[in-house]
Amino acid sequence: MRPFDLFRYVILLIVAGVILIPIGYAILGGFKSNNQLVGDPVSVFPSPWILSNYTDVVLGANALVFWREAANSLIIAAVAVTLTVGLASLAAFVFARIVFPGREAIYTLFTLGLLFPSAVAILPLYILVQQVGLDGNLLGVALPQAAFGLPLTIIILRPFFKSIPVELEDAAKIDGCSTFGFFWRILLPLARPALATVSVLAIVGTWNAFLLPLILLNGADQWTLPLGVMNFATEHVSDQARILAFTVISIMPAILFYVVAEKQIVGGLTAGSVKG
Amino acid sequence: MSATSARSGVDARSRAKLRTITLFLLPALVLYLLFVLFPVVQAAHYSVFKWNGLEPLDNFVGLKNYETAFNSDAFKTAVSNNLLIIVLSLAIQIPFSLSLALLLNRRFPGRAAFRLIFFVPYVLSEAITGVVFTLLLQPHALVDGSLQAAGLGGLVQHWLADTGIVMITMFIIITWKYFGFHMILLLAGLQGIPRELEEAALIDGAGRWQAFRYITLPLLGPTLRVSIFLSMIGSLQLFDMVWVMTGGGPLNASNTMAISMFKAGIKNQQMGYGSALAVIIFLFALVLALAYQRFVLRRDVEGALTAFNG
Numbered sequence: 001m002r003p004f005d006l007f008r009y010v011i012l013l014i015v016a017g018v019i020l021i022p023i024g025y026a027i028l029g030g031f032k033s034n035n036q037l038v039g040d041p042v043s044v045f046p047s048p049w050i051l052s053n054y055t056d057v058v059l060g061a062n063a064l065v066f067w068r069e070a071a072n073s074l075i076i077a078a079v080a081v082t083l084t085v086g087l088a089s090l091a092a093f094v095f096a097r098i099v100f101p102g103r104e105a106i107y108t109l110f111t112l113g114l115l116f117p118s119a120v121a122i123l124p125l126y127i128l129v130q131q132v133g134l135d136g137n138l139l140g141v142a143l144p145q146a147a148f149g150l151p152l153t154i155i156i157l158r159p160f161f162k163s164i165p166v167e168l169e170d171a172a173k174i175d176g177c178s179t180f181g182f183f184w185r186i187l188l189p190l191a192r193p194a195l196a197t198v199s200v201l202a203i204v205g206t207w208n209a210f211l212l213p214l215i216l217l218n219g220a221d222q223w224t225l226p227l228g229v230m231n232f233a234t235e236h237v238s239d240q241a242r243i244l245a246f247t248v249i250s251i252m253p254a255i256l257f258y259v260v261a262e263k264q265i266v267g268g269l270t271a272g273s274v275k276g
Numbered sequence: 277m278s279a280t281s282a283r284s285g286v287d288a289r290s291r292a293k294l295r296t297i298t299l300f301l302l303p304a305l306v307l308y309l310l311f312v313l314f315p316v317v318q319a320a321h322y323s324v325f326k327w328n329g330l331e332p333l334d335n336f337v338g339l340k341n342y343e344t345a346f347n348s349d350a351f352k353t354a355v356s357n358n359l360l361i362i363v364l365s366l367a368i369q370i371p372f373s374l375s376l377a378l379l380l381n382r383r384f385p386g387r388a389a390f391r392l393i394f395f396v397p398y399v400l401s402e403a404i405t406g407v408v409f410t411l412l413l414q415p416h417a418l419v420d421g422s423l424q425a426a427g428l429g430g431l432v433q434h435w436l437a438d439t440g441i442v443m444i445t446m447f448i449i450i451t452w453k454y455f456g457f458h459m460i461l462l463l464a465g466l467q468g469i470p471r472e473l474e475e476a477a478l479i480d481g482a483g484r485w486q487a488f489r490y491i492t493l494p495l496l497g498p499t500l501r502v503s504i505f506l507s508m509i510g511s512l513q514l515f516d517m518v519w520v521m522t523g524g525g526p527l528n529a530s531n532t533m534a535i536s537m538f539k540a541g542i543k544n545q546q547m548g549y550g551s552a553l554a555v556i557i558f559l560f561a562l563v564l565a566l567a568y569q570r571f572v573l574r575r576d577v578e579g580a581l582t583a584f585n586g
Contacts, residue, residue, distance in 0.1 A: 005384070008379050008384070009386075011376075011379060012376075012379060012380075012386075012390050015376065015390075015394065016390060016393045016394070018452065019393055019394060019396060019397060019452070019456075020393060021418075022408055022409065022412055022418075022452075023396070023408075025412065025418050026408050026411075029411075037417075038416070040421075041416060041417050041418050041420070041421035041422075042418065042421040042422055042425050083307070087303045087304040087307060088304060090299075090300040090301070090303065090304060091300060091301050091303075091304035091305070093300055094296070094297055094300045094301045098293065098296065098297060100293070100297060106301070106305065109308075109313070110304075110308060112313075113308065113312055113313075114509075115509075115561065115562075115565045116316070116509070116558050116561040116562065116565075117509055117510075117512050117513035117534075117557055117558075117561055118312075118513070119513035119515060119534045119537065119554070119557060120315075120316055120319060120513075120554045120555070120557050120558045120561075121311075121312055121315035121316050121319065121554075122315075122537070122538075122541075122554070123315075123319060123322070123537065123541040123542075123547060123550050123551055123554055124314075124315035124316070124318035124319050124322065124551065124554075125311065125315045126329075126541070126542070127318070127322075127329060127547070128310075128311075128314070128315060128318070143307065143311060144311040144312075146307060146311075147307045147308050147310070147311035147312050148311075148312060150304055150307065150308050150312075151308075154304070179292075179296045180296075180299075183300075204398075204399055207401070208399075208400070208401035208402065208403075209401075210401065210402060210403045210515070210516040210519075211515050211516060211534070211538070214519075215538070215542055225401070225404075226401040226402075226403035226404055226516075227403070229401075229403060229404050229407050230403050230406075230407060230520050233407045233410070233520075240411055243407065243411065244408075244411065247404055247407055247408055250404060251400055251401075251404055254399045254400055254401070255396065255399070255400075257399070258395075258396065258399040259392075262392060262395075
């Protein structure tokens, strides 16, 4: 092994350790008792292993809270991501394939959404959502969340839709395909890799959202997982092992999803340039 | 007769086109205008009133809310904290991400695994990350215990309770969470640069550093600018992690602009004042965007985010 390679591995292993140790500590800590956690903070493995923290979260005393919050997160994410990807695809189709006056101006309007922090819109949204009667409703979070996702999704999809040859569209039209038929039956299936990437990005963004649900949801029975974890930590402040178990179970969906969709997230961001 | 039918054919086609544009574009446009742009305009509107969010909006106070903001010590701390995070991100986080991207920009055994691991924190929610690190940083918990076990007990701090340390702690956790994202962006940018260019420079007698400085870095410019811009926008609206870990404390030492805004608007029902703070955040972002010549940036954003599509 050349010295440079050794150097490379040492650096990378240290960084990987810094990433994995907090996560590993949380996972293993959930199997400890509070006495173990406080008494010997640096020992790696629990002795003895305690399962009750985790089983209580999934099946026992804390299960109702956990599953309700997971369901709320899931509902908001499903509605928001469907809307973002669906509406952004339709809009990106127009931006990519139909020429009309004012098109670039409207497109620029959407790109502006990337240029300022979404936090700016939060307080008026709180008023607006009350005015339209969606306060205390999961939809009141999902709709703004979907709207926040539109700019990035449109910007990613537009050039992809543009790259699909005009001849294909002409041929489809001659064969009697309507514009929507072409969009739905030919363009979207061809765009599947790009759709997968934008969907994954939208899911991660929605699943992890915090400020918007914090402001718009007004009861414990509506909380999503990030809000629930924060609250659980405040309520069980003296029961660290249980907080760790609750936290670990809550991040499992995100981690499993990432492992499954890694190709879309990471691979997606890097693959094309390797190809080209 | 043939002229008439040709014209009506054109009319029918342009009507069909108009219908397509309307049906395809309108839903996204309405959602976006209603829930993104309209609220931003409303923030500017509310910001010149004294308003609790419930009563009629009739107590016009001009720019008084802005005056209050700039006379508030808590908000001044918030502004300097946001700026501190921006500066540290540019000075430390981005170069760190770039170094790792360079280390990973070559095939070697284990590369995919490192890439997988480094990106994990990005998919975790900031709030949940905050909860985990709060536990790790408690007195005598993992961080302190590890330092002591390593014989570095002198480095132990009140990580979240010391007003002079708390923002540094925040910055380290932010870096933990976000460097992987920047690394992946920069890695994608690096892989778009033909290796031959650097090799040619090396053959022509350039040193490794020179080849990096004068070939790779300029070609990486667009990606780097996107990375920097996203990092700055993120730093300006820093909220979730800080709110979960310290609530802006101790003594406002970790206050941020978004926390001030949230406390004013939601906790204290000063919707007018909170909106003024929102507008100030917006103005910071606008200045940054203009400094970045946003139309150039728009091209960059498209290029970097869509490179993988083609």
